[in-house]
Amino acid sequence: MLRSLLPRLLSSVAVFLLIAIGLFTLVRLAPGDPIDMMVPPELAGAPRDAYIASVRERFGLDQPIVVQFWRWLGGLMTGDLGFSYTTGRPVGELLAGRLGPTALLMGSALFIGLVIAVPAGVIAAVRRNTIADYTISSVSVLAIAVPSFFLGMLAIYTFAVKLQVLPSSGMHSTGRDDLGDLLLHMIMPVGLLALANAANFIRYVRSGVLEELEKDYVRTIIAKGGTRTRALRHALRNSLMSLITVLAMTIPIALSGAVVLEQIFSWPGMGQLAIDALGNRDYPVLIGFGLYIAVLVLICNLIADLSYTIIDPRVRTAR
Amino acid sequence: MTKQTAPTPPLAVHDLTLDISTPQGKVRILEDVAFEVRPGEIVGIVGESGSGKSMTALSVLRILPAGARIVGGRIEFEGVDLATLSSGRMRRIRGRRIAMVFQDHMTTLDPVISIGAQIEEAYRIHHPRVPRAKAREKMVETLELVGVPDAADRSKQYPHQWSGGMRQRAVIAMALINDPDLIIADEPTTALDVTIQAEILAVLRELRDRRSLAIMLITHDMGVIADMADRIVVMKEGKVVEMAEAHALFSSPEHPYTRKLLDAVPQPSDATPERGRVEEAEPAALQVSDLVVEYHRSWRRQGVRAVDGVSFSVPAGQVLGLVGESGSGKSTIGKAIVGLAPITAGSIRVGDVELKALRGGQARAARERFGMVFQDPASSLNPRMTIGECIAEPLVAHRRTMSRTARHARVVELLEQVQLPAAWTTRFPHELSGGQRQRVGIARALALDPELLIADEPTSALDVSVQAAVLEVFQDLQQRLGFSCLFISHDLAVVELLSENVVVLQQGQIVEEGNARSVLNDPQTEYARRLVDAAPFPDPARQRARHVTRITNV
Numbered sequence: 001m002l003r004s005l006l007p008r009l010l011s012s013v014a015v016f017l018l019i020a021i022g023l024f025t026l027v028r029l030a031p032g033d034p035i036d037m038m039v040p041p042e043l044a045g046a047p048r049d050a051y052i053a054s055v056r057e058r059f060g061l062d063q064p065i066v067v068q069f070w071r072w073l074g075g076l077m078t079g080d081l082g083f084s085y086t087t088g089r090p091v092g093e094l095l096a097g098r099l100g101p102t103a104l105l106m107g108s109a110l111f112i113g114l115v116i117a118v119p120a121g122v123i124a125a126v127r128r129n130t131i132a133d134y135t136i137s138s139v140s141v142l143a144i145a146v147p148s149f150f151l152g153m154l155a156i157y158t159f160a161v162k163l164q165v166l167p168s169s170g171m172h173s174t175g176r177d178d179l180g181d182l183l184l185h186m187i188m189p190v191g192l193l194a195l196a197n198a199a200n201f202i203r204y205v206r207s208g209v210l211e212e213l214e215k216d217y218v219r220t221i222i223a224k225g226g227t228r229t230r231a232l233r234h235a236l237r238n239s240l241m242s243l244i245t246v247l248a249m250t251i252p253i254a255l256s257g258a259v260v261l262e263q264i265f266s267w268p269g270m271g272q273l274a275i276d277a278l279g280n281r282d283y284p285v286l287i288g289f290g291l292y293i294a295v296l297v298l299i300c301n302l303i304a305d306l307s308y309t310i311i312d313p314r315v316r317t318a319r
Numbered sequence: 320m321t322k323q324t325a326p327t328p329p330l331a332v333h334d335l336t337l338d339i340s341t342p343q344g345k346v347r348i349l350e351d352v353a354f355e356v357r358p359g360e361i362v363g364i365v366g367e368s369g370s371g372k373s374m375t376a377l378s379v380l381r382i383l384p385a386g387a388r389i390v391g392g393r394i395e396f397e398g399v400d401l402a403t404l405s406s407g408r409m410r411r412i413r414g415r416r417i418a419m420v421f422q423d424h425m426t427t428l429d430p431v432i433s434i435g436a437q438i439e440e441a442y443r444i445h446h447p448r449v450p451r452a453k454a455r456e457k458m459v460e461t462l463e464l465v466g467v468p469d470a471a472d473r474s475k476q477y478p479h480q481w482s483g484g485m486r487q488r489a490v491i492a493m494a495l496i497n498d499p500d501l502i503i504a505d506e507p508t509t510a511l512d513v514t515i516q517a518e519i520l521a522v523l524r525e526l527r528d529r530r531s532l533a534i535m536l537i538t539h540d541m542g543v544i545a546d547m548a549d550r551i552v553v554m555k556e557g558k559v560v561e562m563a564e565a566h567a568l569f570s571s572p573e574h575p576y577t578r579k580l581l582d583a584v585p586q587p588s589d590a591t592p593e594r595g596r597v598e599e600a601e602p603a604a605l606q607v608s609d610l611v612v613e614y615h616r617s618w619r620r621q622g623v624r625a626v627d628g629v630s631f632s633v634p635a636g637q638v639l640g641l642v643g644e645s646g647s648g649k650s651t652i653g654k655a656i657v658g659l660a661p662i663t664a665g666s667i668r669v670g671d672v673e674l675k676a677l678r679g680g681q682a683r684a685a686r687e688r689f690g691m692v693f694q695d696p697a698s699s700l701n702p703r704m705t706i707g708e709c710i711a712e713p714l715v716a717h718r719r720t721m722s723r724t725a726r727h728a729r730v731v732e733l734l735e736q737v738q739l740p741a742a743w744t745t746r747f748p749h750e751l752s753g754g755q756r757q758r759v760g761i762a763r764a765l766a767l768d769p770e771l772l773i774a775d776e777p778t779s780a781l782d783v784s785v786q787a788a789v790l791e792v793f794q795d796l797q798q799r800l801g802f803s804c805l806f807i808s809h810d811l812a813v814v815e816l817l818s819e820n821v822v823v824l825q826q827g828q829i830v831e832e833g834n835a836r837s838v839l840n841d842p843q844t845e846y847a848r849r850l851v852d853a854a855p856f857p858d859p860a861r862q863r864a865r866h867v868t869r870i871t872n873v
Binding site: 215216217219220221222223224225226227230234237238311312313314 | 380382410411412413414415418419421426427428429430431432433440441444445477479480490493494
């Protein structure tokens with residue numbers, strides 16, 4: 001198993017380097033200069049130019065781009081992602097600070113989404129073309145179709161403004177950091193994200209199970225005296241492959257933050273960080289964010305490949 | 320474990336009638352089907368696809384597809400009517416008293432669970448309190464019974480690691496593990512090579528003798544029926560048209576449909592002509608010399624040598640048969656000729672053109688000189704193209720200057736040659752039957768008036784009577800148009816019908832060649848003999864005699 005994983009690991013490293021180069025170049029190519037944002041507006045003329053030059057030097061932006069890249073790559077290897085242009089804090093620290101809240105939000109949403117989606121998808125598949133199937137399928141399509149910001153605002157209006165049972169934003173109420181308070185803050189954003197995830201997964205579970213139920217081995221199980229439930233267990237295991245693929249695609253997206261929902265609920269997560277960095281042309285933060293997503297995608301793909309080999313013997317022996 | 324012959328037959332089907340509801344309304348699939356299976360008896364059910372033979376089998380176990388309903392009749396199993404039995408009691412009969420052996424498909428077994436575990440499951444469903452180790456022991460024992468070597472170790476493997484013949488044994492073991500009274504085998508050997516088919520059939524026969532098991536054998540292969548069945552039920556369009564003892568049915572079939580089925584089977588003739596007649600007068604249409612084809616799997620793995628130094632030639636205007644089991648390299652040779660497989664070494668000449676040296680445009684031009692008919696007419700025609708477009712495609716590719724009207728005229732001409740109505744140019748492949756589609760395939764292959772036709776198992780996906788009609792068209796066209804043909808098949812009788820000479824391949828090498836009839840009647844090599852012996856004759860008496868000789872030879 002390890003031997004089959006090694007080439008993948010190496011190719012992942014190569015992909016990572018390519019992405020690093022790509023990101024670095026792309027951000028430099030973008031129009032606009034971050035230093036414009038840092039110059040105090042009252043400066044003009046020569047003092048302004050001198051100020052700009054000094055800032056350039058301080059951040060190393062006066063060096064040729066190759067040198068800049070080389071330094072940056074060297075820093076990267078030692079875990080140094082540079083400093084934010086706007087706040088001056090290390091990028092690594094900024095990202096790490098946001099990872100916790102986002103992981104908490106998205107992890108719970110993914111988990112709850114799966115807990116809803118697997119049974120619902122199986123029910124929709126087994127009771128195909130019945131009321132149960134139609135209900136589950138239409139709710140799932142509806143949840144995909146309605147934009148999350150709309151649902152978010154609707155939820156805030158209902159539960160925070162009208163009923164006043166849930167806090168409208170943030171992770172903690174001022175002066176409190178107990179678990180109960182955190183959970184209370186999580187209900188709305190997690191609920192909405194879980195709904196969106198579930199809506200997405202249900203469709204894959206349903207079609208995956210349906211496809212497997214059509215296969216001959218299901219008939220074989222019934223023919224040897226097995227119950228429908230037993231046949232379904234076999235089918236579900238076989239349909240896991242497609243779900244893992246979807247998960248491997250969803251997790252990196254989720255962990256990069258739900259930009260809109262984090263904004264609405266003022267959740268101090270990755271999405272907010274990325275939006276702010278974009279607005280300020282904060283290159284180091286943007287690049288750091290990009291690399292973080294790249295690493296997530298690569299890791300998730302590796303894990304997905306690994307799970308295929310665990311679940312599917314055909315993949316295992318094809319190596 | 321010997322059961323005394325019961326006074327009542329284990330299975331008696333009375334007036335079974337079955338409907339399937341479709342969006343167009345109800346369709347009657349079975350009507351008043353009646354037959355019985357006695358202990359220790361093999362009852363063969365024959366008929367073409369769509370005759371309802373599989374539906375009959377599925378009805379007995381009540382594992383019908385959605386929408387199908389038994390609307391009349393009784394299925395008596397030891398006096399109990401299965402048609403009205405509660406689903407719980409039915410479950411206790413399935414797999415335990417009546418077991419099913421399905422045709423081998425890649426998906427008959429669950430691909431992600433080991434074969435052993437799946438066979439054990441069949442046992443544990445009906446014996447939930449038996450410890451795992453005991454079930455495992457029973458599983459290994461049953462696998463050994465059906466002739467799986469190293470059963471204890473091999474049972475840990477997964478379906479994709481077993482060959483088709485071995486998987487079929489696993490499915491039989493799964494059916495046997497609960498010691499059932501009746502086995503329903505639905506085309507148990509259809510997807511297998513003749514030699515493996517013979518082994519599987521021997522396993523079933525032996526089980527019947529040893530355990531006085533009743534077997535309901537469903538097949539479209541008259542040879543298999545002649546080989547196995549004590550009694551035969553002939554079905555057509557959901558009805559039983561004839562039912563008789565095997566020897567009576569074969570010697571004096573009463574119903575015209577039965578006669579048609581029997582006549583459609585290509586019969587190997589008995590006469591042995593003189594051997595070694597080789598004509599070298601005309602230049603060969605196809606000359607293959609020392610052909611080697613290797614597939615390179617990947618940079619780390621050694622290549623597979625599919626064809627290993629094969630030489631033969633097809634004289635102009637003649638048909639050469641290429642015979643062998645799957646994996647013998649027969650299809651690869653056909654592919655190498657049309658450029659779908661690499662020529663690693665050796666040469667292939669069509670007329671006076673050496674194919675190996677050709678690249679790009681020249682190779683394309685050379686392909687004008689041969690046509691190819693593929694095995695599966697369903698997937699070798701583009702489902703989104705009309706019949707006319709399919710047939711016209713070679714013309715579009717090679718005859719750029721041809722006008723639309725000329726092309727249409729040629730398509731119509733080709734359709735008439737393969738005896739299809741000219742008006743069908745606008746139809747789509749799915750509107751045609753298998754036999755009609757294969758005629759379209761032949762028409763397409765002939766579109767450019769090729770010197771050489773390569774036919775890769777063109778009729779093995781078809782029912783016997785359909786096969787006979789397609790072969791007739793083929794033979795007629797070959798004689799009329801005079802093209803040479805390389806006819807690839809695993810069916811010796813078909814090859815003998817069409818071709819003067821035959822080449823027998825084994826593992827990429829020629830083991831025997833010569834006049835088709837003499838190879839068939841008097842094979843000189845062990846392998847060819849095995850191949851000939853394995854193919855069952857559609858004649859019970861002769862088949863029985865062969866069993867005897869086979870046994871005494873051993």
